[in-house]
Amino acid sequence: DAGVIQSPRHEVTEMGQEVTLRCKPISGHDYLFWYRQTMMRGLELLIYFNNNVPIDDSGMPEDRFSAKMPNASFSTLKIQPSEPRDSAVYFCASTALGYEQYFGPGTRLTVT
Amino acid sequence: SQQGEEDPQALSIQEGENATMNCSYKTSINNLQWYRQNSGRGLVHLILIRSNEREKHSGRLRVTLDTSKKSSSLLITASRAADTASYFCATASGTYKYIFGTGTRLKVLA
Numbered sequence: 001d002a003g004v005i006q007s008p009r010h011e012v013t014e015m016g017q018e019v020t021l022r023c024k025p026i027s028g029h030d031y032l033f034w035y036r037q038t039m040m041r042g043l044e045l046l047i048y049f050n051n052n053v054p055i056d057d058s059g060m061p062e063d064r065f066s067a068k069m070p071n072a073s074f075s076t077l078k079i080q081p082s083e084p085r086d087s088a089v090y091f092c093a094s095t096a097l098g099y100e101q102y103f104g105p106g107t108r109l110t111v112t
Numbered sequence: 113s114q115q116g117e118e119d120p121q122a123l124s125i126q127e128g129e130n131a132t133m134n135c136s137y138k139t140s141i142n143n144l145q146w147y148r149q150n151s152g153r154g155l156v157h158l159i160l161i162r163s164n165e166r167e168k169h170s171g172r173l174r175v176t177l178d179t180s181k182k183s184s185s186l187l188i189t190a191s192r193a194a195d196t197a198s199y200f201c202a203t204a205s206g207t208y209k210y211i212f213g214t215g216t217r218l219k220v221l222a
Binding site for chain 1: 211212
């Protein structure tokens with residue numbers, strides 16, 4: 001298996017633009033997690049899905065953030081409009097039983 | 113809010129020495145996990161210890177859990193330069209909503 005795949009790996013955008021981050025979990029995994037990592041706040045859970053259904057989105061910072069999982073092999077995290085404080089590394093992770101999480105390589109987002 | 117707080121924040125040791133890092137948490141948990149993150153990479157799962165376990169081993173790793181003190185420790189024996197990374201503990205209580213600690217940056221000098 002190729003592991004968790006994220007795209008793009010790097011994204012540079014201007015404030016106010018829409019940003020879409022993509023994730024393909026490991027086949028057969030039924031949990032998918034989106035995290036954000038910054039120096040100031042560390043690694044924060046934004047939202048997680050079970051069988052494509054959002055279970056807990058209490059970590060989503062504000063309405064500018066939205067996440068979808070239309071099927072078992074694809075998820076998106078969208079920020080609209082983006083702001084400089086959204087600059088961070090965004091990780092997607094998946095797991096089969098909710099325990100050992102497999103992380104993707106991350107998307108480094110820079111909003112100027 | 114931060115659940116896990118690792119201590120120390122940074123640790124520098126010589127190759128071959130043992131490295132010990134600690135994690136403290138605030139609420140009751142189902143299990144505690146340790147992850148490693150190499151610079152610029154995603155996290156990699158190392159070991160999971162359940163709340164009814166006190167000690168667990170995996171290769172050169174030894175994890176202990178003291179639920180009365182709400183703390184855990186990760187020991188890496190005979191460290192190698194390749195162990196240089198950041199180490200995080202993650203806890204969950206009742207759900208799959210894992211909260212990661214602040215991390216310990218380990219540097220192993222060859």
